[in-house]
Amino acid sequence: MNLNEIIEKLKLQVLTAQDKLDAEVSYGYTSDLLSDVIANSKEGNLWITLQTHQNIIAVAKLKDLAGIIIVNNRKPEEETLKKAEEENVPLITTEETAFNISGKLYQLISTQE
Amino acid sequence: MSTENGLSKRFEITGGDFGKAGEVSTKIKEILQEIGIDSTIIRRTAIATYEAEMNVVMYAKKAELTLHLTPTKISIRVYDDGPGIENIEVAMQEGFSTATDEMREMGFGAGLGLPNIKKNADRFKISSTPGKGTALDITIYLNQAGKK
Ligand SMILES: Nc1ncnc2c1ncn2[C@@H]1O[C@H](COP(=O)(O)OP(=O)(O)OP(=O)(O)O)[C@@H](O)[C@H]1O
Ligand SMILES: [Mg+2]
Numbered sequence: 001m002n003l004n005e006i007i008e009k010l011k012l013q014v015l016t017a018q019d020k021l022d023a024e025v026s027y028g029y030t031s032d033l034l035s036d037v038i039a040n041s042k043e044g045n046l047w048i049t050l051q052t053h054q055n056i057i058a059v060a061k062l063k064d065l066a067g068i069i070i071v072n073n074r075k076p077e078e079e080t081l082k083k084a085e086e087e088n089v090p091l092i093t094t095e096e097t098a099f100n101i102s103g104k105l106y107q108l109i110s111t112q113e
Numbered sequence: 114m115s116t117e118n119g120l121s122k123r124f125e126i127t128g129g130d131f132g133k134a135g136e137v138s139t140k141i142k143e144i145l146q147e148i149g150i151d152s153t154i155i156r157r158t159a160i161a162t163y164e165a166e167m168n169v170v171m172y173a174k175k176a177e178l179t180l181h182l183t184p185t186k187i188s189i190r191v192y193d194d195g196p197g198i199e200n201i202e203v204a205m206q207e208g209f210s211t212a213t214d215e216m217r218e219m220g221f222g223a224g225l226g227l228p229n230i231k232k233n234a235d236r237f238k239i240s241s242t243p244g245k246g247t248a249l250d251i252t253i254y255l256n257q258a259g260k261k
Binding site: 032033034035036038039049051053055056058061062063064 | 228
């Protein structure tokens with residue numbers, strides 16, 4: 001399933017990298033610990049987190065993730081937005097909790113397969 | 114700086130600035146991409162370098178990182194003059210961390226950085242002297258033979 005479809009179905013807000021939304025999403029990974037994401041996420045994963053600082057962009061790039069969903073209506077820092085634009089990483093926000101959005105994404109991906 | 118035996122480059126990592134962190138590993142990734150190194154090798158190198166860089170930023174004041182590339186391998190040496198590590202065996206364990214509350218709030222401190230380096234390297238050597246500093250030697254082979 002591509003990122004665009006997920007964004008529409010889950011009513012997410014895209015803040016950056018509008019031209020990368022046709023990327024295929026392989027699965028999701030939910031974690032707020034950066035080294036854990038580095039260790040356990042997979043290429044093409046959509047990363048769900050409450051972290052908002054710019055190191056999340058570096059981590060997404062390192063692992064070639066499809067994008068980052070920031071939960072609980074939190075807003076990324078200015079520097080994070082700038083870096084996401086520079087590096088062309090889709091930054092997405094939602095008012096949902098990590099639990100809820102993970103559940104919805106899981107449902108969406110697994111019913112599609 | 115190029116030599117007949119390959120390519121050597123030196124970088125400075127400066128501690129304390131979380132924001133700027135990741136710059137050196139990004140640069141190394143770009144260099145390897147330009148040369149046309151296999152993308153899996155690049156990813157492993159970038160991950161190992163990023164974790165080493167973050168540790169310098171969080172625990173040491175500054176470090177020198179050298180990248181050495183030959184036709185058979187990538188070698189990375191990170192040499193800092195920070196506080197050093199009392200017990201390397203313990204520091205290498207998954208989950209061990211002395212990260213501060215501020216670092217943990219930002220998502221650091223899983224205690225997975227050094228294990229991530231080890232996992233992504235074909236060879237990994239760490240040595241440290243408390244009060245003097247820490248040295249990491251990371252080797253990633255370019256050919257199948259030594260590959261993980
Ligand atoms: N360069 C260093 N200088 C001094 N101490 C270090 C250095 N690198 C690591 N350490 C020590 O080893 C511990 C474990 O490091 P490791 O990278 O595995 O985890 P972490 O940095 O605490 O958390 P994470 O990397 O998961 O964010 C650190 O908490 C720190 O005490
Ligand atoms: Mg670390």
